[in-house]
Amino acid sequence: MIMEKLSDAGERTVGQSPVRSSPSGNRPAPPPRTGEPAPDGGLAVAARDFSFWYGKTQALDSITLDVPVRRVSALIGPSGCGKSTFLRSINRMNDLIPDTRHEGEILLDGSAVYSSGRDVVELRKRVGMVFQKSNPFPKSIYENVAYGPRVNRLVSSRGDMDALVEESLRQAALWDEVKDRLDRSALGLSGGQQQRLCIARALAVSPEVILMDEPASALDPIATQKIEELIHELKDRYTILIVTHNMQQAARVSDFTAFFFMGRLIEIGKTEEIFTNPRQEQTEAYITGRFG
Amino acid sequence: MNTSTLGRPVDTDEKASALRRRRNRFNRIMLTLTGVCAVVVVVPLLLIFYYLMVAGAGSINLDFFTQLPAPVGEPGGGMANALLGTMFLVLLAGAIGIPIAVGAGVFLAEDGRSPLATVVRFTADVMNGIPSIVVGIFVWAWVVVWMGRFSLLAGGIALAVMLIPMVTRTTEEMVRLVPKELREGGVALGFTRWRTTLGIVLPAARSGILTGVLVALARIAGETAPLLFTAFGNPFWEWRLNEPISALPLLIYQYAISPYDEWHRLAWAAALVLIGLVLAVSLASRFLIRNPYRQR
Numbered sequence: 335m336i337m338e339k340l341s342d343a344g345e346r347t348v349g350q351s352p353v354r355s356s357p358s359g360n361r362p363a364p365p366p367r368t369g370e371p372a373p374d375g376g377l378a379v380a381a382r383d384f385s386f387w388y389g390k391t392q393a394l395d396s397i398t399l400d401v402p403v404r405r406v407s408a409l410i411g412p413s414g415c416g417k418s419t420f421l422r423s424i425n426r427m428n429d430l431i432p433d434t435r436h437e438g439e440i441l442l443d444g445s446a447v448y449s450s451g452r453d454v455v456e457l458r459k460r461v462g463m464v465f466q467k468s469n470p471f472p473k474s475i476y477e478n479v480a481y482g483p484r485v486n487r488l489v490s491s492r493g494d495m496d497a498l499v500e501e502s503l504r505q506a507a508l509w510d511e512v513k514d515r516l517d518r519s520a521l522g523l524s525g526g527q528q529q530r531l532c533i534a535r536a537l538a539v540s541p542e543v544i545l546m547d548e549p550a551s552a553l554d555p556i557a558t559q560k561i562e563e564l565i566h567e568l569k570d571r572y573t574i575l576i577v578t579h580n581m582q583q584a585a586r587v588s589d590f591t592a593f594f595f596m597g598r599l600i601e602i603g604k605t606e607e608i609f610t611n612p613r614q615e616q617t618e619a620y621i622t623g624r625f626g
Numbered sequence: 627m628n629t630s631t632l633g634r635p636v637d638t639d640e641k642a643s644a645l646r647r648r649r650n651r652f653n654r655i656m657l658t659l660t661g662v663c664a665v666v667v668v669v670p671l672l673l674i675f676y677y678l679m680v681a682g683a684g685s686i687n688l689d690f691f692t693q694l695p696a697p698v699g700e701p702g703g704g705m706a707n708a709l710l711g712t713m714f715l716v717l718l719a720g721a722i723g724i725p726i727a728v729g730a731g732v733f734l735a736e737d738g739r740s741p742l743a744t745v746v747r748f749t750a751d752v753m754n755g756i757p758s759i760v761v762g763i764f765v766w767a768w769v770v771v772w773m774g775r776f777s778l779l780a781g782g783i784a785l786a787v788m789l790i791p792m793v794t795r796t797t798e799e800m801v802r803l804v805p806k807e808l809r810e811g812g813v814a815l816g817f818t819r820w821r822t823t824l825g826i827v828l829p830a831a832r833s834g835i836l837t838g839v840l841v842a843l844a845r846i847a848g849e850t851a852p853l854l855f856t857a858f859g860n861p862f863w864e865w866r867l868n869e870p871i872s873a874l875p876l877l878i879y880q881y882a883i884s885p886y887d888e889w890h891r892l893a894w895a896a897a898l899v900l901i902g903l904v905l906a907v908s909l910a911s912r913f914l915i916r917n918p919y920r921q922r
């Protein structure tokens with residue numbers, strides 16, 4: 335699945351034919367400092383000079399960064415700095431918003447997300463998303479998980495579906511709490527349970543990458559802890575990108591951390607390094623709470 | 627200068643409490659006034675219901691629901707064919723109008739900024755305001771003249787023309803109320819836009835749309851003017867699409883302007899039944915309004 339070993343830091347191309355719809359211009363982008371590659375190597379997601387505009391407002395400015403496979407990468411930065419925009423660019427959720435445009439490219443497993451022949455539906459099956467506000471469908475708990483695989487025709491028999499639903503709910507650490515009421519409405523679950531249901535729903539269509547936009551920001555500490563443990567469990571199998579405003583959370587759950595500021599990627603690196611020894615002054619100011 | 631505990635000069639306390647009293651008085655007066663207005667809203671319905679009970683309840687018996695209207699001069703008889711006719715007309719109007727209206731409403735909610743949507747929305751609003759007699763004449767000119775006869779079909783079409791703009795707009799509103807996060811949840815799972823709308827957004831808006839449909843059906847069930855030149859009325863049993871058909875409002879109209887006391891009583895009774903139906907449907911829709919996000 336992952337096509338190429340990560341060689342050195344600095345500008346890299348991924349896959350056979352990297353697509354670059356815009357040259358980097360004359361602004362020398364600082365080479366992103368990526369942490370060490372995952373042992374099995376490779377990038378799940380890579381952004382190359384990616385810029386994004388809502389109408390005339392530029393939300394992202396030449397983002398170049400690498401997301402290693404089967405690791406947790408955290409995006410941090412002050413409100414409005416473009417974290418959600420970047421996340422939603424990866425699975426092209428921003429396509430739903432009128433009057434937007436982009437430059438540069440994002441690569442998923444080496445192939446261009448924004449190339450013209452790209453099947454967006456297939457892309458979104460491979461890149462799951464969990465939203466800040468849990469959004470279970472107004473259906474039963476079972477249906478919430480089963481609906482995606484059914485629509486996407488991932489399983490053929492009723493028995494397989496039951497197994498998939500159970501497995502997804504177990505992975506999301508929700509099975510024991512809901513196994514006796516699978517046919518009840520998902521809207522009767524608590525906020526934390528709903529959020530884990532949304533994670534189970536995303537897992538059920540077997541994505542490779544899971545994007546989480548402040549998945550725990552509306553939850554109490556115990557529910558938050560459950561989600562964090564869950565992220566820890568999941569990283570063996572999935573590449574996870576998480577946006578968070580909670581510095582401790584970023585430090586606890588992530589292997590790599592990227593700091594965004596005003597639409598730019600200021601710094602990216604191993605989480606310990608970013609938190610103990612940031613290279614950029616802005617990063618340090620942010621994580622020590624001097625602004626943001 | 628003396629100051630109160632809040633640090634305000636004491637001599638203004640007098641003024642302050644006078645001001646407070648005046649505010650409270652104003653508050654009470656406004657509450658009373660709006661309360662009176664609210665009661666005035668309820669009074670007509672109560673009076674209508676009371677009057678219909680007095681004038682019509684006596685004529686409601688089993689015959690009323692099972693018999694054809696009796697010829698002039700004969701006592702008894704019923705309105706069974708008109709009841710059935712109203713049912714057919716409303717069902718037909720619903721069968722024609724609801725799919726179109728719900729489809730159009732979804733379109734307006736989904737693609738609301740396109741020029742087509744703007745035109746459709748404006749048209750629906752205008753249509754909502756068109757006098758129902760005009761709808762009747764319009765359908766007469768097109769359908770009745772074309773078919774060469776009054777008919778259930780023409781009546782159903784006329785009522786559908788009344789229903790479509792109402793249901794279109796309520797559907798649009800209800801679909802818009804569905805949180806955008808829900809749609810994003812579907813899209814993020816790899817559903818097409820179409821699948822997301824049908825599978826997730828519409829079900830979430832279902833109870834609201836159903837309420838709008840019921841209210842509209844109750845509205846058209848009582849319409850007289852669109853039926854005058856289309857369904858026309860019929861003293862006999864009828865259910866064929868291409869034949870004129872009786873309807874409760876038509877019969878009420880016909881009986882009320884007749885010179886016979888017996889018919890007047892029947893008209894009151896029919897009005898009571900009609901109002902009862904509308905009330906029942908409105909109550910039913912009340913129960914459906916409950917929040918779809920309510921916990922089970």
Ligand SMILES: Nc1ncnc2c1ncn2[C@@H]1O[C@H](COP(=O)(O)OP(=O)(O)OP(=O)(O)O)[C@@H](O)[C@H]1O
Pocket residue numbers: 388391392393411412413414415416417418419420431
């Ligand atoms: N739908 C939109 N239309 C127009 N501008 C938008 C839209 N969404 C975001 N923006 C703008 O883009 C910029 C980046 O927003 P984004 O939501 O990505 O920030 P964020 O880092 O996720 O912030 P937060 O931490 O508050 O969630 C902001 O200036 C925001 O106002």
Ligand SMILES: [Mg+2]
Pocket residue numbers: 417418419547
């Ligand atoms: Mg955000």
